[in-house]
Amino acid sequence: MRVADVDGVPEWAVDHLEGEGIEELYPPQAEAVEKGVADGENLVASVPTASGKTLVAQLAMLSAVERGGKALYIVPLRALAGEKASEFAAFEDHGVSVGVSTGNYESDGARLADEDVIVATSEKVDSLVRNGADWIDDLACVVADEVHLVDDDHRGPTLEVTLAKLRQRVPALQVVALSATVGNADEVADWLDAALVDSTWRPIELRTGVHYGQAVHYDDGTQAELATGRSDSQTAAIVDDTLQDGGSTLVFVNSRRNAEAAARRLADVTKTGITDAERERLQAVADEIRGVSDTETSDDLADAVEKGAAFHHAGLAREHRELVEDAFRDRAVKVVAATPTLAAGVNTPSRRVVVRDWQRYDGTAGGMQPLSVLEVHQMFGRAGRPGRDPYGEAVLLASSHDELEELFDRYVYADPEPVRSKLAAEPALRTHVLAAVATGFTATEDALLAFLGETLYATQTDDASRLEDVALDVLAYLDRNGFVEREAGALRATTTGHLVSQLYVDPMSAATLVDGLRDAARAAGQPATAERASADGEPGFQTASEMQADAPASDGDASADPSPLGLFHLVSRTPDMYELYLRSGDRERYTELAYEREDELLGRTPREEAPDFEDWLSALKTAKLLEDWASELDEDRIAERYDVGPGDIRGKVETAEWLLHAAERLAGELDADCATAVRAARKRVEYGVREELLDLAGVRDVGRKRARRLYEAGIESRADLRNAEKGVVLGAVRGREKTAERILANAGHPDPEMDGVDADADAVAAAEEGDAAGASGGDGQANLGDFS
Ligand code: ADP
DSSP, rough: GGGOOTTTTTTHHHHHHHTTTTEEEEEEEHHHHHGGGGTOOOEEEEETTSSSEEEEHHHHHHHHHHHHHHHHEEESSSSHHHHHHHHHHHGGGGTTEEEEEEOOOSSHHHHHHSSSSSEHHHHHHHHHHTTGGGGGGGGEEEEETTGGGOOOOHHHHHHHHHHHHHHSSTTTOOOEEEEEEEEHHHHHHHHOEEEEEEEEOSSSSSSEEETTTTTTEEEEEOOOEOOTTOOOOOOHHHHHHHHHTTOOEEEEOOOOHHHHHHHHHHHHGGGGGGHHHHHHHHHHHHHHHHHHHHHHHHHHHHHHHHEHHHEEEETSSSHHHHHHHHHHHSSSOOOEEOOOOGSSOOOOOSEEEEEOEEEETTTTTTEEEEEHHHHHHHHHHTBBTTOSSSSSEEEESOOOOHHHHIIIIIIHHHHHHHHOOOOHHHHHHHHHHHHHHHTTTTOOOOHHHHHHTTTTHHHHHHHHHHHHHHHHHHHHHHTTTTTTTEEEEEEEEEEHHHHHHHTTOOHHEEEHHHHHHHHHHHTTTTTOOSOOOOOOOOOOOOOOOHHTOOOOOOOOTTTTOOOHHHHHHHHHSSSTTTOOOOTTTTTHHHHHHHHHHHHGOOOOOOOOTTTTTHHHHHHHHHHHHHHHTTOOOOHHHHHHHHTTOHHHHHHHHHHHHHHOOOOOHHHHHHHTTTHHHHHHHHHHHHHOOGGGHHHHHTSSSHHHHHHHHHHHHHHHHHHHHTTTHHHHHHTTTTTOHHHHHOOOOOOOSSOOOOOOOOOOOOHHHHHHHHHHHHHHHHHOOOGTTTTT
């Protein structure tokens, strides 16, 4: 079937696709069209990676827009939203507008009302629905990418509930669910009342196998010699072999550290196989990478990229990841060592894929666990670039004959696992039940239970009462914390409950924040007006209030605002903040810190032998990281001190900002006086600066480092900057004219032009002093203790 033969798709789209080299539909795409995907029919497409699922989605969305509706594309990762939107950007020339929504806060709703196609994560869609986005009712088509992720413990339930909700709210909505090949796509299709395309077709031949000894053993029983030669590493030998053949390799490993170490070693292989032109391009990419952040990770990445190798993991900053992906797609970078995040959807095919580690550490299981077949097959699927490579090849590595056989049975010949719903878990239901009640979606217990009956969980379980039991427990918890009121089967959210649902925090996080804020208010001698939730003694849950019921009110001075550390600790104790692990020596270190800074910490301090003490200390460690960040310590010093990557630091900072925003709104709701202190703490995290720099750092493009340099040079506020002597500004930004002009313009300076301006020598010296303070972590940062 040709694209031009598909009814319902606008003519320009046919031309556009033909321009992209897409004329004939791939067989699974043709099957999808035959089953009505371009006529508004529901469809589940379970096909291998890189077999053209995106086009199926495009046909559905464009025909929906053509019929006068809107289309929503749900991506599994925030990182993929931008990538997908740019794939759809070409629509804009033909009057189909495309919007992306990824922000953390409850914003964006109105802006999206005018877009035809919207790309967002399921969390964002959920949040938009909670915040009353009316345009949801105009949706004609929703696409769920990587729908097999409903199986994910953490994020699956949100996707599941979001799809169920959208379907209930918009009865005629077309649902198109794209999935990797899974064991039970038919069940997913049943749940969504959808036709099914279940195919193993691929556009390019994929050979899979296991490397063992001096050969690759393929799934068809053949072997090909691939000697490890002098190198003792199978991976290095395979990368070298692929390189000789003009191809690139993607190596999957099980940890960030391993990805970094592998890239370093493999750089020695690739550096001999690059041309002069490639070397120049790699040098430019390496420079850009160094410009992204001033951390060791950034330097290590740049060092490897210069030689044609790279690593890729979730600890990298987004800009780092994008630079690596682009250079790999351009074939300048010859090998990428990656953790499985890259398999999850970034379109970076390569000639060969090596799954080096097929086990990874799992904290909940207390040891190494094998990867799922689904995960390994998705990694396999990244092999082979249609139109560029003659074939794709994916191999595992065995170090013994037994392992060779095990890997064949476990992965090469095995079918992927079935997808199972993870909805019947308390944390998932806590947030979704509150949202369903707060949005008026389910106004009675019966309606709530009926709605839950429409989920994948309900279609899969034999024990219907389990979901009901958990849901009722959760209702009791929400009632006890004052978020929901129940009366004769009717459900209503309280004002606080509405706010919590809109803020998109876990209700348990909200309860923790509310208690901490009340404690702060008490310490300041001000009773917070909202009533403390009453405990009704139901088993299974303990409210944050109950846990702290016997806590003596802290006896600080009457006007004391909570300190930033106290607030950072409070947000770090919520289930929405992923904590840092305690490493060896940390227990003593942070216990000592807890005693030193006791007065600042909100709520009850658990006894050292109590089971929740470790978690409480981990939260203190996270809080300390945030305090270091907000005290202008350099990123690489923080990375070293807490043994984390720059991406982790940004992740923590963003989460803290979002939770402090929630705390600020809750403080307003409780009439607690500390809202101003919470806001200041949020700003300090947002900008990563001490109090005195808040005004300056708020000027666009200034940032934490330049704000400090300007301050040391005597420019202390936005107003100072607006009226500043240009030579001083130029000196403070170390002679960078373009930067100086930009920030002066942003501050509203009447004449930012730097032509002929000389940098002020005193300002240069002062800026250097500011840098030294951030790098040493000393210099007036009284709270750093003996951490260095
Ligand atoms: P998936 O989402 O299934 O992993 P993609 O949709 O990203 O795969 O498709 C992989 C590649 O195949 C893309 O570069 C896309 O442009 C190309 N492609 C898709 N359908 C066709 C087609 N019918 N003919 C030629 N190329 C196609």
